[in-house]
Amino acid sequence: MTLLITVFAAIICTVLWYKNAPDGKMRLGTLGLMFWGASLMWLVDAIFEYAEKGAEFFTPAPEDMLNDAYLGLSVVALGLAVWLVIILIKDPKGVIKAALQKGK
Amino acid sequence: MACFLVPAAEAIVTTVAAKVIERKEKNGGSVNIDNAASGSKTAKTPFSGKLRWLNTMLWGGSALLLLEHVWHGEVVPWFPFLTAAANAEDAAAMLREMATAGVGMAVLVTLVWAGMVAVSSAIEKRADKKQTAAERES
Numbered sequence: 001m002t003l004l005i006t007v008f009a010a011i012i013c014t015v016l017w018y019k020n021a022p023d024g025k026m027r028l029g030t031l032g033l034m035f036w037g038a039s040l041m042w043l044v045d046a047i048f049e050y051a052e053k054g055a056e057f058f059t060p061a062p063e064d065m066l067n068d069a070y071l072g073l074s075v076v077a078l079g080l081a082v083w084l085v086i087i088l089i090k091d092p093k094g095v096i097k098a099a100l101q102k103g104k
Numbered sequence: 105m106a107c108f109l110v111p112a113a114e115a116i117v118t119t120v121a122a123k124v125i126e127r128k129e130k131n132g133g134s135v136n137i138d139n140a141a142s143g144s145k146t147a148k149t150p151f152s153g154k155l156r157w158l159n160t161m162l163w164g165g166s167a168l169l170l171l172e173h174v175w176h177g178e179v180v181p182w183f184p185f186l187t188a189a190a191n192a193e194d195a196a197a198m199l200r201e202m203a204t205a206g207v208g209m210a211v212l213v214t215l216v217w218a219g220m221v222a223v224s225s226a227i228e229k230r231a232d233k234k235q236t237a238a239e240r241e242s
Contacts, residue, residue: 034164
């Protein structure tokens with residue numbers, strides 16, 4: 001479930017990045033790459049788990065699935081928070097810089 | 105257990121490599137290694153830029169996997185930080201997991217990145233050829 005949620009997040013980010021290209025100001029590519037990196041890593045984890053458990057891997061207990069979904073959403077939230085921090089630091093549209101200059 | 109440490113270690117190496125290559129690209133006069141080698145006329149992403157894609161995937165993936173490990177109680181904010189490092193038996197299992205799943209993660213991410221670089225290079229070469237053909241025609 002964590003892998004699935006992260007893959008969906010990666011796909012959505014990639015579509016948004018493509019839609020806004022070539023304007024990369026919002027750094028959606030960075031966010032997409034972060035989610036793709038995590039997705040690939042969890043894919044390897046899933047392959048090892050499948051090799052160990054077999055078909056049982058596809059029928060997790062509802063409680064485990066709920067916990068994994070909760071983790072998946074938390075992972076997406078962390079990814080978005082990291083991306084937001086990058087955006088605020090890099091300030092690609094100069095919004096923060098302008099606001100600070102206004103305050104002076 | 106601690107599989108994310110392998111891609112994180114690779115991320116440290118590739119980040120340093122990207123910084124060194126970027127400095128060389130700026131100082132060496134040749135903004136782009138690919139361009140200098142092929143005599144390209146179109147704008148291309150420098151190799152340091154392409155290496156940054158790998159850095160982002162490795163750092164981002166490792167950071168998100170760190171959360172998963174904290175979630176499952178495998179990483180704790182106190183020494184020795186990895187719960188599996190507390191006893192020899194768990195430590196051996198952790199090292200085995202790092203050597204299998206961890207290395208697998210690093211290899212898969214790197215292979216996907218290599219594929220991205222190959223595709224982007226092919227697209228750049230095609231654009232370069234088109235521009236050269238257009239210049240000959242005019």
